[in-house]
Amino acid sequence: MARTQTIFVTLVCIILSSARTSSSSAAYSSDVDAFLSCLSADIPPALIYTPANNYSSVLLSSVRNLRYVMPGTTGPLVIVAATEPAHVQTTVVCGRRHSVHVRTRSGGHDYEGLSYASVDPHRRHFAVLDLAALRAIHIDGSRAEAWVGSGATLGELYYAAAAANRTFGFPAGNCPTVGVGGHLSGGGFGALSPKYGLSADNVLDAVVVDAEGRLLNRSTMGEDLFWAIRGGGGESFGVVVSWKVRLVPVTETVTVFSIRRRRNESAVDLITKWQAIAPALPRDLYLRVLVRNQQADFVALFLGRCGILVDTMRRHFRDLGMAERDCQEMSWVKSTVFFYYGTADLPAEVLLNRSSNPYYYLKVKSDHVQEAMPRHAWEIIWSKWLDKPEAALLQLDPYGGQMGSISPSATPFPHRNYLYQFQIYSVWFDSRNGTAAVLEKQRVMMSWVRGLYNDLTPYVSKNPRAVYVNYRDLDLGTNELDEGGNVTSYAKARVWGEKYFKDNFERLAAVKSKVDPHDFFRNEQSIPPLPAAAK
Numbered sequence: 438m439a440r441t442q443t444i445f446v447t448l449v450c451i452i453l454s455s456a457r458t459s460s461s462s463a464a465y466s467s468d469v470d471a472f473l474s475c476l477s478a479d480i481p482p483a484l485i486y487t488p489a490n491n492y493s494s495v496l497l498s499s500v501r502n503l504r505y506v507m508p509g510t511t512g513p514l515v516i517v518a519a520t521e522p523a524h525v526q527t528t529v530v531c532g533r534r535h536s537v538h539v540r541t542r543s544g545g546h547d548y549e550g551l552s553y554a555s556v557d558p559h560r561r562h563f564a565v566l567d568l569a570a571l572r573a574i575h576i577d578g579s580r581a582e583a584w585v586g587s588g589a590t591l592g593e594l595y596y597a598a599a600a601a602n603r604t605f606g607f608p609a610g611n612c613p614t615v616g617v618g619g620h621l622s623g624g625g626f627g628a629l630s631p632k633y634g635l636s637a638d639n640v641l642d643a644v645v646v647d648a649e650g651r652l653l654n655r656s657t658m659g660e661d662l663f664w665a666i667r668g669g670g671g672e673s674f675g676v677v678v679s680w681k682v683r684l685v686p687v688t689e690t691v692t693v694f695s696i697r698r699r700r701n702e703s704a705v706d707l708i709t710k711w712q713a714i715a716p717a718l719p720r721d722l723y724l725r726v727l728v729r730n731q732q733a734d735f736v737a738l739f740l741g742r743c744g745i746l747v748d749t750m751r752r753h754f755r756d757l758g759m760a761e762r763d764c765q766e767m768s769w770v771k772s773t774v775f776f777y778y779g780t781a782d783l784p785a786e787v788l789l790n791r792s793s794n795p796y797y798y799l800k801v802k803s804d805h806v807q808e809a810m811p812r813h814a815w816e817i818i819w820s821k822w823l824d825k826p827e828a829a830l831l832q833l834d835p836y837g838g839q840m841g842s843i844s845p846s847a848t849p850f851p852h853r854n855y856l857y858q859f860q861i862y863s864v865w866f867d868s869r870n871g872t873a874a875v876l877e878k879q880r881v882m883m884s885w886v887r888g889l890y891n892d893l894t895p896y897v898s899k900n901p902r903a904v905y906v907n908y909r910d911l912d913l914g915t916n917e918l919d920e921g922g923n924v925t926s927y928a929k930a931r932v933w934g935e936k937y938f939k940d941n942f943e944r945l946a947a948v949k950s951k952v953d954p955h956d957f958f959r960n961e962q963s964i965p966p967l968p969a970a971a972k
């Protein structure tokens with residue numbers, strides 16, 4: 438735990454790289470052989486990995502949560518490392534033909550490992566379609582638009598956008614190794630979101646392989662499917678091969694700061710005030726809070742120079758005591774380095790580093806806050822939960838601005854009108870050899886996250902609790918097949934589905950019935966088809 442505590446939060450997706458073998462022991466049956474031979478008709482053998490053929494290093498190449506390579510989890514029967522869209526089409530067609538489901542993996546950051554693993558013994562029969570090689574980025578500078586392959590990372594996109602023009606940015610997450618494919622599928626929130634909304638709000642077109650193996654774009658897929666893939670969560674509707682996005686204007690110079698306040702330096706008062714102040718700040722200013730180790734870090738991105746920022750902070754949040762000495766001016770692309778590494782003293786090229794240490798375990802739960810929590814609630818969180826040795830990290834991300842200006846039904850992401858988002862983020866490192874000790878540590882860490890989440894109940898979203906699908910949480914419920922045994926049960930899926938999507942859940946299910954009625958694209962929390970009676 439000591440080690441976890443010394444780590445700058447946003448460093449959590451960095452690593453020291455150490456391979457572990459997969460725990461998959463799925464038996465190969467004859468239809469898997471048929472699936473493999475179907476694949477090999479169109480896909481070079483070097484791109485098809487089975488447990489007998491370097492499978493483990495490919496599998497681990499983008500695993501970001503060791504909980505899902507532990508004994509008891511099921512890995513894929515086969516990994517197809519597509520290098521062209523035709524490989525994706527072939528994998529889907531062969532999967533349909535031979536009853537092998539396909540899980541798509543872009544960056545592998547799914548909090549519950551759904552892109553490469555399953556904890557459900559009834560879901561053993563799947564292949565992973567790895568899109569890491571489909572990562573081309575083409576920028577159209579005159580239109581400020583880009584086509585981005587799903588296998589690109591956010592860091593690669595940030596770097597390419599800024600290299601084309603210093604005034605191009607893109608609103609997306611703070612961790613550069615996150616994959617474009619999963620991130621845009623679930624929404625995509627980051628430091629530019631108060632100004633420009635989610636990544637998904639800035640998608641203009643996409644190329645998708647559907648359950649029939651067809652390659653479709655916006656004009657051929659229709660607006661229903663185009664709506665669903667922009668925030669309805671990965672996996673359910675097809676494989677998105679690439680995305681056309683709008684690059685957004687950023688100032689040539691931006692300013693960042695990170696101000697630390699300890700508990701004995703009014704941290705509790707400041708957080709209590711922050712809750713109402715941050716969502717109402719001018720859209721050019723994003724101010725998040727990270728709480729760990731008995732201290733709160735107020736971290737900001739401002740699209741403008743230091744002088745105006747100091748002035749703005751004085752007007753809106755004088756108590757924080759922000760001053761000129763806190764300012765660091767830089768290019769926007771360097772601010773993305775700062776948000777991840779905690780320092781801008783690194784070249785922007787670090788954004789191109791795709792490797793990450795698979796040596797950590799992760800459990801995250803998240804929620805949304807509509808009315809500022811009272812000061813005493815923060816006191817309780819601090820004294821009851823943040824004092825514990827297993828205490829991890831709270832991340833508070835303000836909404837408001839453009840987030841609140843978009844209609845909750847414009848995209849599947851419905852949580853537009855909250856003050857802020859609350860993440861309870863537990864990450865731990867464990868290199869011990871011995872399953873029992875590792876499991877015991879996991880139990881303690883997970884119960885901290887779940888206990889704090891329970892205690893938050895009176896203060897956060899209600900009926901249902903509102904959760905962001907990119908912060909995937911299997912505690913909310915998992916899919917079961919319906920009585921016919923063929924497709925995912927809609928009634929059971931509503932339990933978790935309305936937490937992610939509220940009223941948009943039913944519309945997502947209607948789209949699913951249209952584009953994938955046989956429920957080929959499925960996992961523990963994929964969107965089910967709408968039952969015939971409800972259509």
Ligand SMILES: Cc1cc2nc3c(=O)[nH]c(=O)nc-3n(C[C@H](O)[C@H](O)[C@H](O)COP(=O)(O)OP(=O)(O)OC[C@H]3O[C@@H](n4cnc5c(N)ncnc54)[C@H](O)[C@@H]3O)c2cc1C
Pocket residue numbers: 449450501540541542543544545546547548550551552568587609610611612614615616617618619620622623624625626627670671672673675676677678907908960
């Ligand atoms: C360290 C860390 C930091 C994060 N920071 C942020 C943040 O700042 N803001 C934020 O909004 N989120 C953040 N996230 C969450 C992240 O956005 C989601 O986990 C996202 O889904 C990851 O995308 P991926 O491609 O890396 O993941 P994957 O695990 O590859 O995919 C996630 C899901 O999408 C499906 N999928 C993947 N690619 C495709 C595709 N091309 N077509 C269809 N389905 C697909 C997968 O099957 C899986 O179900 C963070 C996650 C981690 C681990």
Ligand SMILES: *[C@@H]1O[C@H](CO)[C@@H](O)[C@H](O)[C@H]1NC(C)=O
Pocket residue numbers: 451452453454790791792793794
């Ligand atoms: C890339 O990141 C990994 C994991 O943090 C690190 O070990 C490696 O040194 C980095 N590579 C470069 C070239 O910076």
Ligand SMILES: *[C@@H]1O[C@H](CO)[C@@H](O)[C@H](O)[C@H]1NC(C)=O
Pocket residue numbers: 489490491
């Ligand atoms: C496995 O990978 C190594 C190094 O990447 C390579 O030399 C070897 O030929 C591969 N083995 C198989 C069976 O593909």
Ligand SMILES: *[C@@H]1O[C@H](CO)[C@@H](O)[C@H](O)[C@H]1NC(C)=O
Pocket residue numbers: 578601602603604
């Ligand atoms: C960058 O974009 C701005 C705004 O669109 C434009 O005015 C400028 O000419 C572009 N610069 C380059 C080098 O293309």
Ligand SMILES: *[C@@H]1O[C@H](CO)[C@@H](O)[C@H](O)[C@H]1NC(C)=O
Pocket residue numbers: 642654655656657
């Ligand atoms: C979409 O695909 C159709 C059919 O392949 C093609 O004619 C059209 O130009 C494509 N549209 C775009 C915007 O690429």
Ligand SMILES: *[C@@H]1O[C@H](CO)[C@@H](O)[C@H](O)[C@H]1NC(C)=O
Pocket residue numbers: 699701702
């Ligand atoms: C707060 O506590 C820290 C360490 O516990 C101490 O070093 C610091 O002086 C204290 N600050 C105030 C304002 O009391």
Ligand SMILES: *[C@@H]1O[C@H](CO)[C@@H](O)[C@H](O)[C@H]1NC(C)=O
Pocket residue numbers: 870871
């Ligand atoms: C775990 O330890 C045992 C005995 O100390 C050793 O034989 C084994 O190789 C180790 N396994 C790993 C994965 O390190």
Ligand SMILES: *[C@@H]1O[C@H](CO)[C@@H](O)[C@H](O)[C@H]1NC(C)=O
Pocket residue numbers: 921922923
């Ligand atoms: C469901 O599965 C059964 C047997 O597996 C099959 O006979 C039936 O046609 C399937 N129904 C649908 C709607 O696919």
